[in-house]
Amino acid sequence: MKKTLRYLRPYGGTVVAGLILKFIGAVAELFLPLLLEYIINDVATNAALSHDNKINMIIFLGIAMLGCSFAALFGNVFANRLTVKSSGNMTHDLRYDLFKKTCYLSSRQVDEFGVPSLISRLTSDSYYVNQMVARTLRLGVRAPILILGGTILAFWRDPVLACVLLGCVPLVGVAIFVITKKSVPIYFGVQKRQDDMVRKVQENVTGVRVIKALDKGEYETERFDALVKDLAAEEFKANKIMSLSHPVATLILNLGLVAIIAAGAALGSKSGTVLAFLQYFVIILNAMIALSKIFVVISRGSASAARIEKVLDTDVSETTESSQKRNTGYKIQFENVSFSYNGVKDNLHDIDFGIYAGQTLGIIGATGSGKSTIINLMMRFYDPDGGAVYVDDVNVKSYRVKELRKKFGVAFQNDFLMADTLKENIDYGRDLDDEMINKAIISARASEFIDALPDKLEHRLAQKANNLSGGQKQRILIARALAAHPEILILDDSSSALDYETDAALRRSLKKDYDDITKVIVAQRISAIKNADLILVMDDGEIIGRGKHDELMASCEEYAMIYATQMGGDNA
Ligand SMILES: Nc1ncnc2c1ncn2[C@@H]1O[C@H](COP(=O)(O)OP(=O)(O)OP(=O)(O)O)[C@@H](O)[C@H]1O
Ligand SMILES: [Mg+2]
The missing domain is CATH 1.20.1560.10 (ABC transporter type 1, transmembrane domain)
Structure with a gap:
């Protein structure tokens, strides 16, 4: 009081x-x-x-x-x-x-x-x-x-x-x-x-x-x-x-x-x-x-x-631990990471992988298997209970949180858009120049529907962007993630509402215009991650398959099964 x-x-x-x-x-x-x-x-x-x-x-x-x-x-x-x-x-x-x-x-x-x-x-x-x-x-x-x-x-x-x-x-x-x-x-x-x-x-x-x-x-x-x-x-x-x-x-x-x-x-x-x-x-x-x-x-x-x-009275001060920079050369690395949200049951168990700068990491797996949790740990929304997460060979615990997060451009699963103009939703107070915003919009395949609007980027969104379709929302979110040209792009189930053709076109332009960016793509559709340099197949918090598409087709039964069920629509 x-x-x-x-x-x-x-x-x-x-x-x-x-x-x-x-x-x-x-x-x-x-x-x-x-x-x-x-x-x-x-x-x-x-x-x-x-x-x-x-x-x-x-x-x-x-x-x-x-x-x-x-x-x-x-x-x-x-x-x-x-x-x-x-x-x-x-x-x-x-x-x-x-x-x-x-x-x-x-x-x-x-x-x-x-x-x-x-x-x-x-x-x-x-x-x-x-x-x-x-x-x-x-x-x-x-x-x-x-x-x-x-x-x-x-x-x-x-x-x-x-x-x-x-x-x-x-x-x-x-x-x-x-x-x-x-x-x-x-x-x-x-x-x-x-x-x-x-x-x-x-x-x-x-x-x-x-x-x-x-x-x-x-x-x-x-x-x-x-x-x-x-x-x-x-x-x-x-x-x-x-x-x-x-x-x-x-x-x-x-x-x-x-x-x-x-x-x-x-x-x-x-x-x-x-x-x-x-x-x-x-x-x-x-x-x-x-x-x-x-x-x-x-x-x-x-x-x-x-x-x-x-x-x-809650202490929100950052806890940063000093640590030695390593020289593995990985952009992102998880080393024997385990984590639990409530301390009862592990939501991630012994997660171990690494990808180099400019590579694409694909993560696929059943609902609740821990895909988004990997992202949460990568961006240090939570700290692992065991093992360590490295970005640029530095333990994420050693970064100032602001510095770490600056490296990422993210479109989260079920992310939100504000009741503001399209431009503000993409820029999000970062004062990005128009060229960067336009490039992001084109790559996110959002230019087509934005150009059709009478007020273009000044178009105002309704509360929760209810005046956009699911696919349009996702394109704006992807444009927001890309606009600042981050070092690491994270798309967590962000193209699920896009039709196959748009999804494929998005991947092509990511490759062409943002090739230097390291990409982490969480998807339900194999087509979205098929060309990734490393694909992780998750089940109940564990990696049950890893490798490129062709390797997984041969080595991971679950992956091959998902592929078989999705075959009909996959031509990307
Ligand atoms: N904030 C939280 N508190 C407690 N448990 C959580 C929390 N977030 C996720 N979980 C649990 O952790 C497990 C992994 O969740 P996660 O969100 O990583 O799954 P996912 O693979 O991304 O699933 P989806 O495909 O549905 O997005 C689930 O069992 C979920 O119930
Ligand atoms: Mg998720």
Whole structure:
């Protein structure tokens, strides 16, 4: 919580100005009952004053009351504006840092937090922190001043009546405390169920096509309905308890008012004093109810702040190990690498291969056999548990991550495109010159469809590039990977949506225009990797066949089988 609150520090001036205005507003509000008491006790009922004098004084005091009312109103309004400003700025800074940190988390750290959880920390949790700060600044000073000031003034005016008043206040305090304490855990339950619902909505909206294709609309609706019902039931429970607080406080308030009037009558207090006490009583009770609400917001906000701080406190500093440069001459080399995502079962086992600069590595194998995992280790998204990965004869652990990644141009499996222009999607903030971009577009076989667009490269993509076909998306992704002319090109299942002819043409232009680049091509189709200098056949995290196409046809039964099943369409 401390770390989160530190984000308020740069806006300390605004916070203090807001609190001073709140203070002025609260004090002005406390003066109103005093003035009213004076008008009734010492002016209106004062036989010693002439009629005209009385009228003049009442008008004068009335204006003073108006002045106090306006001071209370404006003090509050301007203070609230400053509060919104400082809490808004603070949330902005917090979200900025949180987002930045999220971008620098390692893949393993992202796995640990979970993507939905990171999203909710950035959205709802930071919102709850904002609510906590804003509410506390708005009411956290005002309510205590009203309670304390009201009590002091009440004692000053009439200690006996003040005792009656103070007798009722703890009753309200206990009632509100009990009610709030019961409702806070239920509110946490509501928050969790809201997260579940948001996750379900996200899943369903993202997967709407699958749901339609499998005709699972009703099934999903029922599951969603169950979640919503659960959420509604929990909200009902929380609101049922919280809705008690107002009637209970009002009941005690009314009992208190009766007690004050009765005590006033018994003690022969003046009517103005009794009236002033009634007002103080209302002010104090309302302030207590406000404080109880802050309590709820603070409980919720501090839980969210803790979740946010957990991400902010994560160490994302690079660990680089110094090592000797070797002289094998390989561009990329895996040496007896084994790796597991969860530490239970090896996802890669004893992976050992090397390729030279300018060569092509093809990787083929069943779903889940570890193809993408090899790429993940090559780019150091994860570190191997055993063995080592070398790029340019240097252990990848010895590179600054930025330097290592600069060597790669990548089109990942199911990669994403942004809702921006085609040009920005290819350039991706790298300020590449037009010539490089155009060359990449031509080689990626994307020029044909881009030229047909009226606004060409300025064409804007819809969210998730939904206005492009699968094959068009892949061509843009390949162009992005090629555009900076990287040392190593990685295409992870990136040509699966291309027709055979386009796929073959892509390979021809890669050979012609980007021959110096070392290529790693993960594919399901043998045609995409047939001419590779080294092909790895993967199965369940192990290499079960290696070599060139012809060698594998002779030596690897599985490879020959894949080839046989794909023969019909393969003529590249
Ligand atoms: N982030 C992750 N956390 C835990 N397990 C993972 C993670 N990513 C992949 N795996 C597991 O590791 C194994 C290898 O996955 P990988 O993505 O490398 O397969 P692949 O060969 O690329 O498959 P595909 O052809 O479907 O892309 C799979 O069993 C998969 O479930
Ligand atoms: Mg994969």
